[in-house]
Amino acid sequence: MGLPLVDLLVFILYLTAILFFGISFYFKKNRTTNDYMTGGQRIPSWAIGMSIFATFVSSISFLALPGKAYLSNWNSFVFSLSIPLAAFFAVKFFVPLYRKINSQSAYYHLEERFGSWARNYASICYLLTQLARMGTILYLLALPTNALLGWDINTIIIGTGLFVIVYAAMGGIEAVIWTDAIQGIVLISGAIACLLLIVASMPEGTDQIIEIGRDNNKFDLGSFNFKFTESTFWVVLFYGFFINLQNFGIDQNYVQRYMSAKTEKAAKRSTWFGSLLYIPVSLLFFMIGTALFAYYKTFPELLPSTLGNIIEADKIFPYFIVAELPKGVTGLLIASIFAAGMSTISTSINSSSTVILTDFFKRNNKEFSSKNEFRILAISGIIMGVLSILVSLAMTSVKSALDTWWALSSIFSGGVLGLFLLGFLSRKIKKIEATIAVIIGILVIAWMSLTPVFVTSEKWILFKNPLHTNLTIVVGTIVIFLSGFLLNILLHNKNNGLI
Incomplete structure (x- = not known):
């Protein structure tokens, strides 16, 4: 399916604007590695909160959650329900801890307690987790682009990965956070617009979506039996709590945001804002998946037969965006998904580079010139980016990107x-x-x-x-x-x- 000229122009212009906005931070005068890693602790709390939210969302939520809801039910939404409790622990204990330590590394505390082996172990596990995360996002970015232009997914993954590496190596955390803030607003607006359009397209509106969803058990949160061999309500809730506790407690992506805030109070405010915002937005994504199921159940002739099977579930929403949205809106939404994915990957590259510099090069108070520190950050980012491309290429044969990401993050943690x-x-x-x-x-x-x-x-x-x-x-x-x-x-x- 080709993309109309209007959408193509919107896609290119929007993406170019975001790219140059991110790169522009590279040319700031008197820029230090502290600016690169923590933004000089001058970023407002609302922007950091939107960045925390965008770290949760990325293209994993935007594409995989609707695909999951379309394929099965709302069992995965239970993950979101675990966030408030994990956020409470973050605000109560983790934010004060890291602000007190005042280290750019999330794993410095482990070395203080147990020695260098603990810091090395945690850092390596973190880097492996980021490779799985970036690989998943790159794969999910390739899906709408494939639907747009019909290009080979492997080619898109490689091209996108190289493109993001350049963007990430130059921008720094300040560019990442501000780009995240913009993308978060655009993504929420785009998701709401998509749901409203689906509802308006249904002959009987919202009632028909709810009826079809209920008849097919689409709103089911999973079994409440204490059975731990299947994806029950409790399995997802326990998983969500532990993985979110890990995110808020020891994930470099989040810790750098705590350190980027002006004060400890601002960091806490950012954490609450970003984490709680994800709950209604993730609910919106699951509703979109269920609405898409009802839509194509009502109009089966509009869905190509190749997209109706399990393996293609993550491509349902991208197909709808391309096939059904008005001209101009399609290009803007695809561009925002693409740019959000780039921003999230750049976050992981930036944080991974910070870990490599602080945990492996600047140990034992070793001093490096600012020029050498920037060189280490850039080379580390390039290496992580290339490895993530290889991981993404391996993701093309999975059944569900969300399930695969959850499994890999759990193992590599x-x-x-x-x-x-x-x-x-x-x-x-x-x-x-x-x-x-x-x-x-x-x-x-x-x-x-x-x-x-x-x-x-x-x-x-x-x-x-x-x-x-x-x-x-x-x-x-x-x-x-x-x-x-x-x-x-x-x-x-x-x-x-x-x-």
């Missing part, structure tokens, strides 16, 4: 949250106890992640992980946390002659 909680909640836990606890946690995570893939024989079925994949981060965190405390009790008792 590696139980870092458990280690962080050990150091944060107890000053008694020592290095040796934390080290053993992490080793135990990694073994459990490896078992949970690998046995569903490699254990296929009935002979070894008892060794297979029976739990749902999303529980990997939950179990990994709990195992590390409890192991550390139990080891501390045992060693403490032994040292006092009690055992």
